[in-house]
Amino acid sequence: MPVKRKHSADGTNMVKSKGDKFYDFSVNLMGILVSLLTFYPLYYILIASLSRPLGVDSGEVMIGIVKPTLEAYSRAFALPNLWVAYGNTFYYAFFGVFINMLLTTTMAFALSRKRLLGRKYITLLVVFTMWFNAGIIPTFMNFNSLNMLDTRAAIILGFGISAYNLIIMKSFFEAIPEEMEEAATVDGATSIRVFWQIYLPMSKPALATVVMFYLVNRWNGYFWPMTLLTDDMKMPLQVMLKKLIVDQVANETEAAIITSTSLWSPTTRIYALMVIAIVPMMLIYPLLQKYFQAGMTVGAVKG
Numbered sequence: 341m342p343v344k345r346k347h348s349a350d351g352t353n354m355v356k357s358k359g360d361k362f363y364d365f366s367v368n369l370m371g372i373l374v375s376l377l378t379f380y381p382l383y384y385i386l387i388a389s390l391s392r393p394l395g396v397d398s399g400e401v402m403i404g405i406v407k408p409t410l411e412a413y414s415r416a417f418a419l420p421n422l423w424v425a426y427g428n429t430f431y432y433a434f435f436g437v438f439i440n441m442l443l444t445t446t447m448a449f450a451l452s453r454k455r456l457l458g459r460k461y462i463t464l465l466v467v468f469t470m471w472f473n474a475g476i477i478p479t480f481m482n483f484n485s486l487n488m489l490d491t492r493a494a495i496i497l498g499f500g501i502s503a504y505n506l507i508i509m510k511s512f513f514e515a516i517p518e519e520m521e522e523a524a525t526v527d528g529a530t531s532i533r534v535f536w537q538i539y540l541p542m543s544k545p546a547l548a549t550v551v552m553f554y555l556v557n558r559w560n561g562y563f564w565p566m567t568l569l570t571d572d573m574k575m576p577l578q579v580m581l582k583k584l585i586v587d588q589v590a591n592e593t594e595a596a597i598i599t600s601t602s603l604w605s606p607t608t609r610i611y612a613l614m615v616i617a618i619v620p621m622m623l624i625y626p627l628l629q630k631y632f633q634a635g636m637t638v639g640a641v642k643g
Contacts, residue, residue, distance in 0.1 A: 382618070389413065389612040393598050393605030411603035412612040419613075421572060421580070429576040430620075432565070433558040436496045440554040441547070443501045448509035449535050463510070470503045476567075483568055494568045495561075502557075505550045512546035513539055548628040559621060577617050584610055 356364070387405045388396045395406030416422070450456055451463055474482070488494040516539060524534050540547070562578035569575055588606045598605050 385611050385614050385618075389608055389615050391608070393602050393608050396608055396611075397598060397605070409603045412605075412608035413616075415604050415609045416612040416616060419580075419609075421575075422577075424573055425575055425577040425580040426616075428574060429559060429578070429617075431492070432495050432561075432576055433555060436499070436558045437551060437554045439496055439500045440502070440505075440558075441551060444506050444509055444550060444554075445540065445547070446535070447501065448506050449513055449539060451506075451510050452513035453531075466503050466506060470507075480567060489568055490570045490574070491568075492574060495565055498568075499564065502554070505553055508550055509543070509546055512543055516542055552625070552628050555624065556621065559617075577613075581610070581613055581617060584613065 384401070387403075388401050389412050390405045390408050390410070391401045392407040392409055395401050400406045451459055451466075453459070456462075473479075483489055483494050483498060488498065520538055520542075521534050524538055529537070560578060562576070562582050565574075565576050566579045566582065569579075584606070588610065
């Protein structure tokens with residue numbers, strides 16, 4: 341016979357059955373395995389960047405650092421235009437996310453209002469772009485027609501909104517009780533004030549999530565900057581990293597000169613540059629993580 345659970349006075353479970361314990365164990369084990377599989381590539385990049393190149397190329401670097409050295413980082417920091425590329429990445433990320441959030445939140449708020457004329461048709465057009473888009477060549481021709489090639493505006497304004505993120509914000513705004521807007525309107529608040537002082541403060545979880553989506557996409561983006569920009573002084577860090585990888589593949593003879601005394605190689609320098617590129621995102625994520633929660637409006641309206 342199945343083991344029945346015992347309940348306390350408030351109805352909470354006191355004793356779990358064997359099936360529940362096995363289920364919890366399985367879920368926790370699966371979570372640990374997935375976490376390890378996700379974390380290991382980042383860990384490998386770190387230990388490889390701190391190891392001598394011979395250990396990396398021979399496959400000795402698997403669990404820990406082999407013959408530690410910081411020479412790869414020294415070579416990475418000495419790369420020409422590194423700090424220019426780093427600055428460009430911060431520039432595109434900061435102003436790009438600002439434009440993203442400005443357009444996404446305002447349009448999502450407008451589409452979440454039932455009084456908006458043609459609301460359903462506009463939403464349908466937005467969702468349509470999630471399934472079908474113009475393609476790479478027409479998009480490039482569009483930038484060319486607008487005289488935006490090799491301009492920072494092409495990177496910042498050209499990708500100002502994501503349909504997926506727009507739907508997220510729209511759905512969150514729609515979940516906020518309409519009574520709040522009605523009460524504010526009775527007190528004389530305009531739509532802009534309702535949006536700025538009521539809806540945005542109550543949407544911190546959704547805002548943090550969408551900001552993180554946009555920020556990661558901006559920070560890691562390399563294809564369109566590489567395609568639209570020609571001036572090296574405007575290139576972001578990811579394009580610089582991609583060029584280094586391509587140059588290494590094209591010049592495979594450098595691997596042959598690696599010896600036991602070599603302190604760095606093009607490969608370990610690339611790993612070091614990857615770590616340098618990842619660090620800002622690793623520092624920003626914990627700051628936004630606390631907002632990844634639901635139920636911000638639970639109990640806000642009673643009766």
